[in-house]
Amino acid sequence: MAGRWIEQWDPEDETFWRTTGERTARRNLVFSVLSEHIGFSIWTLWSVMVLFMGPEYGVDPAGKFFLIGTATLVGAVIRVPYTFAVAxxxxxxxxxxxxxxxxxxxxxxxxxxxxxxxxxxxLLVAALTGVGGGNFASSMTNINSFFPLRKKGWALGVNAGGGNIGVPVVQLVGLLVIGTAGAAHPRIVLGAYIPLIVVAAVCAALWMDNLAPVKNDTGAAREAVRDGHTWIMAFLYVGTFGSFIGYSFAFGLVLQTQFGRTPLQAASLTFIGPLLGSLIRPVGGALADRFGGARITLGNFLAMAAATGVVVTASVQESLPVFLVGFIALFVLTGLGNGSTYKMIPGIFQAKALAKGMTGEAAAAYGRRLSGASMGLIGAVGALGGLGINLAFRQSFQSAGTGTAAFVGFLLFYAVCSVVTWAVYLRRPAPAPVRTEAPEAEPQLGYARV
Known part of the structure; x- marks a missing residue:
């Protein structure tokens, strides 16, 4: 594909942004969201397909958790090559x-x-759906290059949130099919998505652009791998996005297995959490733009731990209403955290550039280069959190018949994420490598704003 290539792109130049850049960036954002939306729907397809799999399929709950875990794993791993494919x-x-x-x-x-x-x-077909998970990494890397730093939290939040909504939409489609045609007709869901996939590809071909300045930079990838902040942010993203995608896959199965809901009853509730979590993601990015991603992320992890405590209590007491309140609150908080953590990534590398003595476009270019390279790695590791959640549920239900033990583990993990966020980015942020004449406080202030 020859494509349409834009040779010059400088979103940090306010005149360029106002006259040309913003209009082009927003157009690419719209069709990026469409493609990523369909990608998320296909990636989470088996969270819906397992609701159609009655006793006649001969697959027990543990086998169903492993099916959706397989889709999660492949989607996480494939994010790495998808990230660098954009360049x-x-x-x-x-x-x-x-x-x-x-x-x-x-x-x-x-x-x-x-x-x-x-x-x-x-199992093989579930693994194939992992290609939908890869779409997120390439889409986020691409959109990160189009927008200036001051707009990245909002733009990345809209892009990711619009994509994340693919999860509740495919679940709503499944609910519609189960409620009208019955649980014996899963092919209706699949048949509905085939033409939508073609529409997304055609729209991208007609209305999106390639950026020539975003060149394949293996040096940036190596530098991102060696940077400790890449792995710290990947760990935090396990807590936010890993939770979102893991819960999205598992919610319906937990309702069926622990609370005895029928496929229709489970499907009528499954979509609510992912929908709210997706819609709130841009808000997390916007709040991070205004107050700093680290502050929003810390408050968010503390709230996630509290919500998980509610879920543990409800699980022990077998109270479905309280369980739903706590679980849906968790979804909302994962969405907020997804937005705030992704805003932190370009801010961290911009702060490192300033600490190195760079200014202006040089600092902005360094930030774009490193943040773009790190996003795929962070997204891949974060998505592996979804696999961890599904494996934890599988083990918990196999050994105890409930998900309580898994939720206790998640609560402890969120507590650790809170400590890491505070210690690294708020208490005394670990300074980036700086020139010897650079004042010590400079990197600290930069990280405090990420």
Missing amino acids: RFGGRNWTVFSALMLLLPTGAAYAVMEPGTSYGTF
């Missing part, structure tokens, strides 16, 4: 290709989704 092939070109790739898992699921299919076949 290699162009954001527009890769969006077209990655959208068309979604036809593979959707068509395969359409072919095999019936009783009598072997579990190994289901």
